[in-house]
Amino acid sequence: MPKVAFFLVPRLHLLDLAGPAQVFSTANDLGYAYGLSYVAESEEISTAQGVVLKAQRDWPSLGRDDLIVVPGWRSPRLSPRPPISAGTRQVLRSHHANGGSVASVCSGADALGAAGLLDGRRYTTHHELTDELAARYPQGSIVRDVLYVVHDRVITSAGIASGIDLALHLVAVEHGAEAAARVAREMVVYARRNGDELQESAMLRHRGHLSDVAHRVQDVIDTRYAERLPLAELARAAGVSERTLTRVFTTATGLTPLRYQQLLRLERAEHLIGHGATVEAAARLVGFEDARMLRRLRARDHFATSA
Structure with a gap:
């Protein structure tokens, strides 16, 4: 059973988290097994929409078949530093170095960049943040106006609803296009879009x-x-x-x-x-x-x- 660990940061956007989580949860309901966990640096996380979430402090044991997802947080502009500790950055780096995959939604790409995972890779983010992120991580190559980018087990998405597209893509990679179509249909999500499609x-x-x-x-x-x-x-x-x-x-x-x-x-x-x-x-x-x-x-x- 592949594991999906969501790393939650303060003021995260609910849909950045709930969209991908619903995809993997629905896949579970349809018999495509995923083990979901929610990790944060504190037990309670306030969201941008005012809902308080509870999370575990300890990371699950992750292997090369597993995925870490960093949802985005409220960020009309990037903060001086992404809200993750040096320890979390090391977890992201180590998981990828050991063959695992990491993904981000919207400003979550800033966390991957802080861990050095955007260097030498193509990546994307929400269109309002592309200029800032490109300037912050010039060793990578920003791809503008697409829904998601997959490069060397680093998967970045544009933000908000595009996290659903990213998760459906990952289900398709793991279980086939028919599985992703079943999940999308169950979720009443008919716009199963590819990564190189325009954000609008x-x-x-x-x-x-x-x-x-x-x-x-x-x-x-x-x-x-x-x-x-x-x-x-x-x-x-x-x-x-x-x-x-x-x-x-x-x-x-x-x-x-x-x-x-x-x-x-x-x-x-x-x-x-x-x-x-x-x-x-x-x-x-x-x-x-x-x-x-x-x-x-x-x-x-x-x-x-x-x-």
């Missing part, structure tokens, strides 16, 4: 509905957006007629399946272009036959945004 993505904007048919089709498109996906194939995946699919999907998301796929392609292409790809290369990578369609969609999207 079309997947999230158009998942705020409860249509199971639309969610099943979105799962297919999200995974295979760069492929040709005929409406008939999507309808078969959802178990409905093409006409019903178009009606239900449009009612739920405000978009046709094709427009949703184009939006995902466009968003991914913009991300690639922003990281140095040419328009032609980006168009090819996201599934367009040539760059003309991408240029038309970019122009239309720019016009709509400016209007």
